[in-house]
Amino acid sequence: MSAPRSAAARVRELRKQIEHHNYRYYVLDDPEISDAEYDRLMQELKALEAQHPDLITPDSPTQRVGAAPVSELEEVVHTTPMLSLENAFDEEDVIAFDRRIRERLETEQPIEYAAEPKLDGLAVSFRYERGRLVLAATRGDGTRGENVTHNVRTIKAVPIELRGKPPELLEVRGEVFMPIAGFKAMNERALAKGERTFVNPRNAAAGSLRQLDPRLAATRPFDVFFYAIGETRGWTLPARHTEALEQLREWGLKISPLIRTVQGASGCLEYYSDMAARRATLPYEIDGVVYKVNRYVQQRELGYVARAPRWAIAHKFPAHEEHTIVRGVEFQVGRTGALTPVARLEPVFVGGVTVSNATLHNMDEVRRKDVRIGDTVVIRRAGDVIPEVVKVIVDRRPKNAKVVELPAHCPVCGADVEREEGEAVARCTGGLFCPAQRKESLRHFASRRALDIDGLGSKIIDQLVERGMVQSPADLYALTEEQFASLERMGEKSAANLVASLERSKSTTLPRFLYALGIRDVGEATAAALAEHFGSLESLQEATEEEIQQTPDVGPVVAAHVRHFFDQEHNRDVIAALRAHGVHWPAMKRKRANGEGPLAGKTFVLTGTLDAMSRDEASERIAALGGKVSGSVSKKTSYVVVGAEPGSKLKKAQELGVELLDEQGFLALLRDS
Ligand code: IVH
Numbered sequence: 029m030s031a032p033r034s035a036a037a038r039v040r041e042l043r044k045q046i047e048h049h050n051y052r053y054y055v056l057d058d059p060e061i062s063d064a065e066y067d068r069l070m071q072e073l074k075a076l077e078a079q080h081p082d083l084i085t086p087d088s089p090t091q092r093v094g095a096a097p098v099s100e101l102e103e104v105v106h107t108t109p110m111l112s113l114e115n116a117f118d119e120e121d122v123i124a125f126d127r128r129i130r131e132r133l134e135t136e137q138p139i140e141y142a143a144e145p146k147l148d149g150l151a152v153s154f155r156y157e158r159g160r161l162v163l164a165a166t167r168g169d170g171t172r173g174e175n176v177t178h179n180v181r182t183i184k185a186v187p188i189e190l191r192g193k194p195p196e197l198l199e200v201r202g203e204v205f206m207p208i209a210g211f212k213a214m215n216e217r218a219l220a221k222g223e224r225t226f227v228n229p230r231n232a233a234a235g236s237l238r239q240l241d242p243r244l245a246a247t248r249p250f251d252v253f254f255y256a257i258g259e260t261r262g263w264t265l266p267a268r269h270t271e272a273l274e275q276l277r278e279w280g281l282k283i284s285p286l287i288r289t290v291q292g293a294s295g296c297l298e299y300y301s302d303m304a305a306r307r308a309t310l311p312y313e314i315d316g317v318v319y320k321v322n323r324y325v326q327q328r329e330l331g332y333v334a335r336a337p338r339w340a341i342a343h344k345f346p347a348h349e350e351h352t353i354v355r356g357v358e359f360q361v362g363r364t365g366a367l368t369p370v371a372r373l374e375p376v377f378v379g380g381v382t383v384s385n386a387t388l389h390n391m392d393e394v395r396r397k398d399v400r401i402g403d404t405v406v407i408r409r410a411g412d413v414i415p416e417v418v419k420v421i422v423d424r425r426p427k428n429a430k431v432v433e434l435p436a437h438c439p440v441c442g443a444d445v446e447r448e449e450g451e452a453v454a455r456c457t458g459g460l461f462c463p464a465q466r467k468e469s470l471r472h473f474a475s476r477r478a479l480d481i482d483g484l485g486s487k488i489i490d491q492l493v494e495r496g497m498v499q500s501p502a503d504l505y506a507l508t509e510e511q512f513a514s515l516e517r518m519g520e521k522s523a524a525n526l527v528a529s530l531e532r533s534k535s536t537t538l539p540r541f542l543y544a545l546g547i548r549d550v551g552e553a554t555a556a557a558l559a560e561h562f563g564s565l566e567s568l569q570e571a572t573e574e575e576i577q578q579t580p581d582v583g584p585v586v587a588a589h590v591r592h593f594f595d596q597e598h599n600r601d602v603i604a605a606l607r608a609h610g611v612h613w614p615a616m617k618r619k620r621a622n623g624e625g626p627l628a629g630k631t632f633v634l635t636g637t638l639d640a641m642s643r644d645e646a647s648e649r650i651a652a653l654g655g656k657v658s659g660s661v662s663k664k665t666s667y668v669v670v671g672a673e674p675g676s677k678l679k680k681a682q683e684l685g686v687e688l689l690d691e692q693g694f695l696a697l698l699r700d701s
Pocket residue numbers: 111112113144145146147148149150151167203255256318337340342
């Protein structure tokens with residue numbers, strides 16, 4: 029039975045809308061709808077396709093989850109070779125490069141360059157025929173690469189179909205990479221499961237893209253920027269590389285927003301310092317910048333040497349890897365008692381800072397890398413990632429190098445250290461008697477997404493625990509201004525502020541409170557799911573493991589941790605004490621189904637800060653009344669809530685004539701709803 033025409037039409041329309049929103053999100057970085065709205069379109073499409081499987085096509089946005097695995101990576105011969113770049117390591121190299129170019133072109137005029145970030149990922153060629161992605165291949169040796177189409181199709185930032193009127197044939201090149209945050213999260217997940225981790229985002233991207241099973245690639249946080257054109261048919265190239273990139277962007281291909289045109293070597297060097305300064309704040313790694321002669325006529329005249337063009341050069345940043353010596357290995361105790369081995373290093377200057385510690389993650393990592401005290405190691409620092417030991421230089425191992433042993437007792441409290449069967453992590457069994465665990469639990473309790481106690485910093489917590497002033501989070505609420513003022517680095521003013529923020533923190537929400545308790549494996553999402561499923565702390569506390577497992581996304585392991593937590597008398601006592609001090613939260617309402625509630629159908633955008641509540645709280649309140657919160661202003665926005673120091677969203681709202689609400693107006697609306 030084939031699908032009715034109406035379903036087919038709706039499927040086409042949904043795909044068109046989803047492609048449009050993908051373009052707004054990935055290419056323009058300017059979404060028109062919220063994630064939730066996007067999810068609804070996707071859900072509707074999935075449901076229709078499930079009802080009418082004959083409507084499923086391989087290029088449907090639902091098919092990004094990965095099709096069947098391939099048996100091997102096929103070889104692909106590049107129709108035009110994929111070149112590499114010469115490197116420049118300092119100013120002189122760049123000046124010499126620019127001089128060579130002017131000599132060859134016989135001109136005194138400054139050369140116009142396209143200056144681009146050099147992304148640290150994997151070069152890939154993408155072949156579009158009549159606007160459709162037909163082949164994606166790795167660079168390989170430049171002449172032959174590997175067919176990775178099955179994996180590339182799962183990358184949401186890579187369009188399966190181009191927009192507008194693309195040429196008959198368009199082969200583009202770009203870099204597939206992993207943003208730092210996604211890479212970290214992926215490694216943490218692997219670590220928790222005792223699986224092998226990747227040393228850096230580049231290796232992670234390369235490893236993941238060359239998998240046979242695309243379902244694996246579909247779970248990896250890939251991103252892409254396109255930066256070059258290969259073979260084309262049916263397109264008269266514009267005069268400049270940057271103009272060609274503009275055209276690619278219109279066809280839906282993601283171009284780095286950091287690309288600039290600059291004049292001469294001095295323009296290049298200015299760009300380099302600018303990027304070097306911004307490097308640490310970028311969400312992905314760059315290992316330098318690339319300068320390309322911008323005019324195609326000049327590129328053609330300059331031509332190639334061996335495998336690299338004469339018209340481009342990569343100007344590399346100083347390495348983020350250095351050699352140093354491991355002086356010792358110490359064990360740090362975390363909130364849940366996990367012991368993390370940390371290498372104490374001979375201080376070394378890497379990527380702009382002096383590093384004297386590097387994490388070794390856990391004992392499995394120590395054994396796998398075979399790090400011994402006295403070893404010379406390569407350490408690496410990437411972005412704001414904690415420095416890591418990459419590998420040991422075994423040739424330089426001294427005879428007396430010492431093997432690292434897991435201590436039998438907690439280095440902080442002396443309690444037994446246990447390592448459960450099959451777990452990568454060893455833990456101190458001291459629980460909240462261990463000062464290290466106590467400090468970490470307090471930090472967690474006070475953190476922004478938990479009870480959000482402003483002014484209760486690390487140094488203060490250390491003192492409170494070390495002086496025995498605080499055993500559990502409940503004790504915080506019994507302390508007076510005078511007691512806080514007696515601490516080091518604490519004036520009267522900040523003591524008064526801290527008492528005020530403690531007072532404010534008493535009014536919270538159930539999800540935040542559950543998260544703040546620091547139950548093992550209960551992160552924000554799980555806390556929210558538990559709160560919603562049980563509605564109150566009492567019903568959760570009384571629930572059996574089986575009942576806890578009924579919560580969406582909660583499995584037996586988490587359920588056991590939750591039950592175990594509430595079975596401990598001291599935990600129940602702490603909760604009772606917190607409530608006795610006035611910590612409270614509103615009763616959880618059943619989450620409203622879409623389109624219910626007084627604010628149903630209204631979309632809000634928040635800009636600036638509000639006095640009465642945080643942004644998260646404001647969003648929660650709006651959602652509780654059935655409204656939606658979006659990150660960007662469009663014609664469809666119902667209200668823009670304007671707090672102190674509003675951003676560019678205010679201007680956008682004024683341009684579009686969207687109704688503005690000041691804080692008073694917003695609070696009144698919440699009240700009346
Ligand atoms: S252009 C003919 N532009 O660097 C020019 N490459 O060392 C070919 N890369 O294999 C490359 N960012 O993987 C170009 N903005 C950028 C780049 C870039 C990173 C990589 C690419 C290439 C390698 C050459």
